[in-house]
Amino acid sequence: MSAKEYRTASAARGGLLTVSNVPNIAFGDRVRVRDQKGNTRNGQVILSSDEEVLIQIFEGTDDLDMENTWVRFLDEPVEIALSPEILGRVFSGLGEPRDFRPPIVSSLRRSINAAPFNPAARTYPKEFIQTGVSTIDGLNSLVRGQKLPIFSASGLPHNRLAAQIVRQAKLPDDDSRFSVVFAAMGVSYADARFFQEEFASSGVLGNVVMFVNMADDPPVERLTLPRMALTAAEYLAFDLDRHVLVVMTDMTHYAEALREVATAKGDVPARKGYPGYLYSDLAEIYERSGRIKDRHGSITLVPVLSMPSDDITHPIPDLTGYITEGQIVLSRELHNQGIYPPVHISPSLSRLMKDGIGKDFTREDHPHVSNQLYALYARALETRNLASIIGADELSARDRRYLEFADAFEERFVRQGEDEDRSIEETLNLAWNLLSTFPPQALTRVTETEMAKYHRQSGE
């Protein structure tokens, strides 16, 4: 670490500080700035030449006085100290303790910008995780090492659903070591407290590492926070062999912070003022999940984001969907009908489901049942639409059956209690109860063998 302090700051604007005539400063170097009041601010070099160095100041550049600004270059990238002691702790976006306990002391320090995983080092995620939530397990199954976001919107119960997943997630017949990394960006005190109490009451707190940035904390720290959290997750998963579930909320606040900084830097905007590199930036985060050959642990990532104005085509959900392996979308309509969890089935998807379910994993009929429910529900929604135009009385008997199915499906399959932990067997049996309201010839996605075994009419 260099002890030398420079007083050659020449300009400060929008969170960026320019320092002149400092030679050989590394790109990405960490910077500590002392302001006129003697307070310390942190930063990182984002452009470096011998004439001029540009520094992004995490706490912002408000009321910096150029005459009285001292800049020190630490000659190291942004790092995090790692040891098993991180479990049970709470950190800021810069990795400083937020729980009034001493910092982690460890000789193991890692840059939070990990080199990318070699695709040849990955193994394909295949192990079904039972979350106990029918709409996820039955229709959009999560597997170990997957990145599966929750697309929500303001006022919807995404936090409750995320907490339910953390509480209930397990692998059938498996008791391996399990940890949670919780990354909160720009959250309210109420939300932060909700999660803390959740973890405490379900007894997992000692297995959780929390990284928290509140709504009134510096937005720029939201940029380092998920990288801190994932570096910790990688350590737990690939050094300590743990299966790590990473919950990140709210990625929208992250992206907004990125936009703020990009605008200050004068980067060319692509859509809605977000920089063109938002995709790659999000991918750097999301792609850090997965499974690695010959490693026992795994990183399963459940980012939560709120869709601005409920718009799924907004750049944040849109680019996320282009990177993650599916998405669980919440619906305001179902929520307003009082249905919890209000999972909007049609746009929800799990891309890794195909290899983690069926015979040998869940049950042989699972893939077809899921398909069949989707097909019936899609048709049922069309019918509901038609009924709203011409009136339900005008529908044929066949169409009325679809209409009834839509209601029953939402009431019995989608709706479940916040403490209701359904096994995959229960979920699939529930599905067959609904499928059995149709005659066998209306069900073309399930096989005849499965029909004989599970369909109530064609069975015995």
Place this chain on the structure above:
Amino acid sequence: MINKESRKGTILEINGPIVTIRLPGVHNGEQVRIGSLGLYGEVIALEGDKAIVQIYESTEMVRPGEPVEGLGHPLSVELGPGLIGGIFDGVQRPLEEMFLKAGDQIPRGLSPEPLDREKLWRFVPTENLEPNMPIIGGARIGTVQETETVEHRIMVPPDIEGELIELAPEGDYNLEETIGQVRDRHGHIHHLKLFHRWPVRKPRPYQSRDNGIDPLITGQRILDTFFPLLKGSKCAVPGPFGAGKTVVQHQVARWANADIVIYVGCGERGNELVDVLDSFPKLKDPYTGRPLMDRTLLIANTSNMPVVAREASIYVGITIAEYYRDQGFDVVMLADSTSRWAEALREVSGRLGQMPVEEGYPAYLASRLAAFYERAGRVETMDCGKGSVTLIGAVSPPGGDFSEPVTSHTKEIIQTFWALSKELADARHYPAIDWVDSFSADVGTAAEWWHENIDRGWEKRRGQALAMLARDAELSRIVNLVGPEALSSAQRWVLEGATLIKEGVLQQSALDPVDTFSSPEKQFMLLDLILTVYDEGAALIELGVPVQELSEMPVLARLRRCKELYDSSQIDQLKAFREEALQDFKAIHSEYAQRGEQTA
């Protein structure tokens, strides 16, 4: 062509992946290694005595003043045996080897040779080649069995021409050994090896371009039967996230009747490449019966890998494709996704401060796209053979909006357009290819092949099916306004017929072990069967049979499942089912015909 001298210079400024250097005598396009780590980069602009370099790796902790070395040549790939079955990054570094050498993460500055130098290959020289014969670039001087499936043809590099002065006898050689010598007209002697290098941004030469004649058979009904693609043609697959672009491309990589498949994962997911790496060695090529990996090569620049190498990955892929084309193969190159490539262009142009024109993209987006797609084609090769490169690019429009720059420019360039729709995907109608928005400019040419090889009725049947789908859309609109009661029986039967087409022909699950591949015979049989059933039904309705009775015929449920019940080798069983189904219609027919007579 390749200038071997290397020169030294220094770094002046680092701005993310864009680095300014001072390096006397450097050329635009030249490869450089920068900093103490020796990161790889490419000069993209010269400004006075400074050069702007794009770096393929992260520049974290690189400093001004660190050394720079000019390598004297542009970004090039190694072309020779050992490519097939491999996985390379966006600048052709071998990822398997990097994993063995360096572990889980990709370290910086590492640059193992793309092709194995030690492995011995059995070289069989071409017969009738004598010393002192004149020989041109692209001429075949021998073969190497690269994989069980691929007989690799060793060629004189395209930029060498002259007199053959020596050719090695049959034997085992490694890549470094000389297997032939050519004296050019300046008297310079070139030592030929089993491999050579070629700059990726320069299309490889050929004699002339040919029109495509044969369709690429992919085993996917909606593609082959409805929107055919010719070998040597250009195709785009646009669609919102989750609509099925990658699945379409994987299906083509699996089942297309191509000799070589090059899959470029450009800015997409790591796990999707693992999926290919895991499953292809276990899957059998339907045409040769050998493992699919024996004809496949992967280029991977996943979304978390450095953006600049993403831009290069597409050119690395197409150059290797051209190389196999020059050997006389039919090559398919899949690029998933070209939008990520365009975004990499945008990123670099933004850092250079170039004026953006639309959505941040530089003005040269359209011309770069066109120049890239132009490298596809069916050609007469330098040694008078035929080869082709078929290019299929996924496009990922923001918000699924096809009017955005990359989709709209691409649409003007390609001949076949497989448009994926969110509505279909949401209803789990897979492949979610929209039959209204998609098109193929080559139906006429494809028809000749189908008529000759499968059935004379192909084009007519295809047209009937599309017409029925169009009627269906029209009638559904009416239903949605005034309800189903407004339709006549015949019209309601059209709706049934269209549903049969959708479920029995268009929908095809990539996950179903039987239906994942459908031979052209099976494709036509299913289509013809369903249209025949429709026609039979329409005739019955004329006779007064209620639609209800027809739609509840058990045989229709079986008809929908036919695609999964009979695989492509069970054409006879399919024929038997057809007879059975038509029998059921005949039975109803005679029943009603009798009644008709009685009442008359």
